[in-house]
Amino acid sequence: VLVLLRDLTAWEQLEQERELLARIVEAEASLPILICDARQADMPIIYANPSFERLTGYMATEAMGRNCRFLQGDDRDQPGSERMRDALAKGEACTVLMRNYRKDGQPFLNELHLTPVRDAEDQLTHYMAVLSDQTERHRQAEALRLSEERMRFALDGSELGVCDWDLASGVAYFSEGWKALSGQADAATVGRIDNFWDHVDTQDRAQVRAQVIEHLKGHSAVFEMEHRLRRTDHSLIWVRNRGKVVQRDPSGLALRWVGTLADITTQRESEALEEERRSLALVSKSKSEF
Numbered sequence: 001v002l003v004l005l006r007d008l009t010a011w012e013q014l015e016q017e018r019e020l021l022a023r024i025v026e027a028e029a030s031l032p033i034l035i036c037d038a039r040q041a042d043m044p045i046i047y048a049n050p051s052f053e054r055l056t057g058y059m060a061t062e063a064m065g066r067n068c069r070f071l072q073g074d075d076r077d078q079p080g081s082e083r084m085r086d087a088l089a090k091g092e093a094c095t096v097l098m099r100n101y102r103k104d105g106q107p108f109l110n111e112l113h114l115t116p117v118r119d120a121e122d123q124l125t126h127y128m129a130v131l132s133d134q135t136e137r138h139r140q141a142e143a144l145r146l147s148e149e150r151m152r153f154a155l156d157g158s159e160l161g162v163c164d165w166d167l168a169s170g171v172a173y174f175s176e177g178w179k180a181l182s183g184q185a186d187a188a189t190v191g192r193i194d195n196f197w198d199h200v201d202t203q204d205r206a207q208v209r210a211q212v213i214e215h216l217k218g219h220s221a222v223f224e225m226e227h228r229l230r231r232t233d234h235s236l237i238w239v240r241n242r243g244k245v246v247q248r249d250p251s252g253l254a255l256r257w258v259g260t261l262a263d264i265t266t267q268r269e270s271e272a273l274e275e276e277r278r279s280l281a282l283v284s285k286s287k288s289e290f
Contacts, residue, residue, distance in 0.1 A: 032056070032131040034068060038116070038124045042067045043088070046126075055133060057103030068129055071100040071110070084114065091116050091124045097134065109134045161261035163243075165193050167216075167254055172196070181239065181261055183231035201228035201236060208241070216245060216254045226264065238268040 032055040035047035044067060048060035056063075056071065063070075072078070080096030087094035093115050100110040111134045117126040161178030165171075172193045179187050182199045200208050204227035215223035223243040228236050243259030 032133075034063070034129040034131070036068065036127045036129065038091075038127055043127060052131065055102075055108075055131060056100075062103075068112075072098065073101045073105075075099055075101070075107075080112075084112070087114060088127070100131075107135075109138050159263065161239075163193075163196060163257075163259045163261070165257040165259070167257060170194070178261060181231075181237070181263055182229060183233050183235075199229050199231070201230050204228050212243070215243070216257075218245075218248075218252060218254075223259070226268075229261070237263055237265045240264050 030051060031049075032052040033047075033049045034045050034052060036043040037046045044065045045063045048058075048063045050060075052063070053059055069076070072081075078098055080098050084094060084096050084098075093113075095111065095113050098110045098112055099107055101107050111132040113130040113132070115128045115130070116124055117128055119125050159177060160175075161181040162173075162175035163178055164173040170193050171190060172195070173190055174187070174195070175189075176185075179185055179189075182195075184195075187195075197205065197209070208225060208227050211220075211225055212223055214220055221244075223241070225241050226238060227241060229239045230236055240262045241259065242262075243257055245254040245256065246258050247256035248254055
């Protein structure tokens with residue numbers, strides 16, 4: 001009888017734990033969640049919520065009793081696998097990105113959050129696994145990366161200088177064209193934005209800075225200005241500087257600026273010569289009238 005009572009007590013405690021865990025899961029019903037029993041060999045799944053079923057196509061009954069790795073199919077050699085095994089062996093939490101497969105064989109990128117659950121005596125009893133489908137986010141990030149690569153490849157092959165400025169860090173990407181314009185062909189592609197200001201001629205620097213600040217505040221649609229740029233060899237060239245804030249936070253604070261520089265020295269010199277020619281023509285005409 002005593003043995004039976006002990007067995008019943010243990011069973012009731014187990015049921016209470018499962019009920020408590022189920023309530024926690026249902027409270028976060030929008031997230032695909034699994035509960036695995038860490039006290040059993042190979043940590044079988046003992047609970048899967050409806051969001052898991054919608055994400056993977058597997059019914060909860062099909063997942064029960066299996067280890068989470070079944071979602072990997074035959075694709076077991078993944079960078080996150082070792083990190084996950086190490087965390088499980090130590091009873092620690094971890095977050096890994098895994099390639100998983102739905103019931104129909106379609107792959108998806110799963111950001112898997114594993115959290116250990118311990119009893120009153122600090123003994124590991126369960127693991128809670130929260131799944132997050134990151135497929136679309138990674139697709140968009142990869143598409144953006146490729147788009148930026150193509151843009152930079154095209155711009156690096158042009159005569160334009162390009163600056164991509166992260167305002168929070170002060171770090172900027174300078175294209176090969178920009179480095180060539182400033183006479184710094186061997187300079188680093190990524191550097192401080194101070195590198196730009198150091199090359200703006202001192203006669204123009206205050207005015208350029210003032211107009212940049214006005215645009216950062218949102219007072220103009222686009223920044224555009226012609227000014228002098230001092231190259232590393234101290235020679236001066238004229239440039240057309242165009243830029244725009246392409247990212248702001250919800251409060252309107254500027255986060256990212258993309259700008260271009262075009263060498264207009266020849267154009268400026270031609271305009272100066274034309275102006276001088278017209279002035280000489282007016283002087284000559286005035287003399288002839290007397």
